[in-house]
Amino acid sequence: MIQIEINDPQYAQKVKIAQSLYQVIDPELFVNIIDLGLVYNIIYTDNTITIIMTLSTPHCPLGDAITSGVNNALSVHFPGHAVTVQLVWEPKWNFEMMTAEGKKLLGIA
Amino acid sequence: MADINIAKAPKSYAVLPFYAVGSLFFLTLSTLLVFSHQTLLTQFLHPHILAIVHATTLGWVTMVIFGASYQLLPVICERNLFSNILALVSFFGLLSGVILLIIAFWFFLTGFWMITGGTLVVLAAILYFINVTVTAKKCNKHAIQKCFMISAGFWLLVTTVMGLLIAIHLKYPLFNTNQLQLIALHAHVGFAGWFLQLITGVSSKLVPMFLLSRNKPEKYLQLAFLLQNTGLLIFFFAAIVGLWNNIVWIGYLLVIAGVVYWLLYIIAAFKSRIRKPLDFQMRFTFLSLIFLVLALFLLPFIMHSWPMPYIQLYGLLVLMGWLSGIILGQTFKTLPFIVWNYHYKSLNGRVRVPLPKQLYREILVKWNFYFFIAALMLMCAGLLLQVNMLFLVGSIFWLLIAIVFVWNVFDILLHKTKKSDSN
Numbered sequence: 001m002i003q004i005e006i007n008d009p010q011y012a013q014k015v016k017i018a019q020s021l022y023q024v025i026d027p028e029l030f031v032n033i034i035d036l037g038l039v040y041n042i043i044y045t046d047n048t049i050t051i052i053m054t055l056s057t058p059h060c061p062l063g064d065a066i067t068s069g070v071n072n073a074l075s076v077h078f079p080g081h082a083v084t085v086q087l088v089w090e091p092k093w094n095f096e097m098m099t100a101e102g103k104k105l106l107g108i109a
Numbered sequence: 110m111a112d113i114n115i116a117k118a119p120k121s122y123a124v125l126p127f128y129a130v131g132s133l134f135f136l137t138l139s140t141l142l143v144f145s146h147q148t149l150l151t152q153f154l155h156p157h158i159l160a161i162v163h164a165t166t167l168g169w170v171t172m173v174i175f176g177a178s179y180q181l182l183p184v185i186c187e188r189n190l191f192s193n194i195l196a197l198v199s200f201f202g203l204l205s206g207v208i209l210l211i212i213a214f215w216f217f218l219t220g221f222w223m224i225t226g227g228t229l230v231v232l233a234a235i236l237y238f239i240n241v242t243v244t245a246k247k248c249n250k251h252a253i254q255k256c257f258m259i260s261a262g263f264w265l266l267v268t269t270v271m272g273l274l275i276a277i278h279l280k281y282p283l284f285n286t287n288q289l290q291l292i293a294l295h296a297h298v299g300f301a302g303w304f305l306q307l308i309t310g311v312s313s314k315l316v317p318m319f320l321l322s323r324n325k326p327e328k329y330l331q332l333a334f335l336l337q338n339t340g341l342l343i344f345f346f347a348a349i350v351g352l353w354n355n356i357v358w359i360g361y362l363l364v365i366a367g368v369v370y371w372l373l374y375i376i377a378a379f380k381s382r383i384r385k386p387l388d389f390q391m392r393f394t395f396l397s398l399i400f401l402v403l404a405l406f407l408l409p410f411i412m413h414s415w416p417m418p419y420i421q422l423y424g425l426l427v428l429m430g431w432l433s434g435i436i437l438g439q440t441f442k443t444l445p446f447i448v449w450n451y452h453y454k455s456l457n458g459r460v461r462v463p464l465p466k467q468l469y470r471e472i473l474v475k476w477n478f479y480f481f482i483a484a485l486m487l488m489c490a491g492l493l494l495q496v497n498m499l500f501l502v503g504s505i506f507w508l509l510i511a512i513v514f515v516w517n518v519f520d521i522l523l524h525k526t527k528k529s530d531s532n
Contacts, residue, residue, distance in 0.1 A: 021458075023458050024457060027449055027453075027464060027465050028465070057318050059185075061118065061446060061447075061450070062446060062449075064450070064454060065450055065453065068454050069458030070458060072455070072456070072457060095323075106384070107384070108385070
């Protein structure tokens with residue numbers, strides 16, 4: 001799961017980005033991608049935002065919808081930034097990466 | 110870190126018509142079943158029964174499986190579908206072929222209509238096989254599910270060609286063999302080659318995905334693939350050369366062993382699931398597997414002496430219990446997501462959108478689960494006790510399932526985009 005350090009110079013922006021990403025739901029699991037632990041890193045510059053993330057299943061049938069969701073959510077809150085979603089399969093996602101809230105939402109806590 | 114391109118979902122016209130028409134065939138066969146209930150109690154090769162069996166295997170089960178496969182193949186192969194157009198042409202081939210076959214069987218019009226229907230179905234099977242093979246060939250990653258999809262497509266082709274030859278044989282005799290054995294071979298290549306292998310491959314991907322399973326012992330699947338195919342090849346060639354009472358049993362036992370390994374894989378996925386509560390879609394799936402096991406226990410007795418009504422009972426367990434059961438549940442694990450993707454993919458994260466499960470009525474799936482149990486219990490009891498009324502009530506329950514299912518499916522298919530601003 002993503003950790004944003006309080007001493008990160010872009011702490012405020014990254015928190016705002018993470019908050020925007022709470023609106024992106026994995027339609028199969030009905031849980032947002034932050035609580036699922038799918039977002040690994042956020043790279044923020046003055047003009048660009050890069051989201052490094054994974055999917056719960058490689059080539060998840062709804063993967064396209066999730067990555068579009070990331071673009072959509074960020075384009076609303078950061079209209080001046082070019083958004084890139086970088087999908088990675090390493091490290092492989094597992095249930096331990098979910099937040100406590102995510103586990104609760106999924107009924108497995 | 111590599112930027113990975115994810116496969117795009119196939120075009121809606123390559124998937125949705127199969128679900129729409131498949132559900133309508135389900136309604137058709139269920140209606141025909143009510144009208145033919147008396148015939149089914151006493152005969153199994155009556156023209157009306159043949160029409161219902163082909164409406165079930167081709168119009169209902171194969172139709173929905175084609176649609177689901179075109180959607181799932183890119184997920185399994187991690188590549189886009191080779192051709193959406195071929196998928197659409199296969200739809201028209203299968204649709205027109207099945208309609209002709211149902212009419213030809215019902216009125217027993219051997220010759221032109223039956224042969225034309227059979228030819229169109231073979232054409233659809235060829236197009237399906239091309240699409241599956243080329244899509245899978247482009248996939249660099251080895252996945253056992255891919256092997257099952259290809260082998261299932263191959264056995265579908267063998268099944269449909271055999272069916273066409275039997276249709277020709279009915280008008281222009283080609284074979285000297287016992288006609289009943291030819292039909293049994295045709296049916297079991299379809300059962301153990303097409304349906305079993307396709308369902309083994311697809312379920313081994315979907316069940317752990319839906320249950321969020323930790324344990325997925327791939328070795329079991331590899332053994333399942335090897336045993337099912339070796340068994341089927343032995344069965345096929347033994348039957349071709351007429352060794353029905355000897356080597357054919359080895360084939361049967363190997364296929365059974367292949368089924369056992371697949372079920373062990375499913376059990377491992379089930380036991381290691383993170384998602385503990387089972388929704389009704391998954392309950393349908395697990396219940397359908399029980400009907401498959403019952404059918405496989407019954408098979409040796411049928412192979413031995415072809416007694417009635419056990420042969421009809423076997424057909425009921427395979428076609429209604431196993432195949433229909435799995436589709437009645439899994440349709441609502443796939444179709445709402447497919448339709449949701451077309452409507453809301455571009456809106457996700459921008460506005461508040463409904464969830465896929467809000468595209469249909471979950472309560473109807475629950476009702477259908479209980480109707481399904483009632484219908485099968487009544488029909489099985491009616492067959493075994495030879496009580497017409499029990500079978501009739503069971504078939505009426507079955508028709509009720511079809512009506513509820515079609516209602517729910519068309520609720521999804523005719524969904525209109527709904528959105529509300531969340532910002």
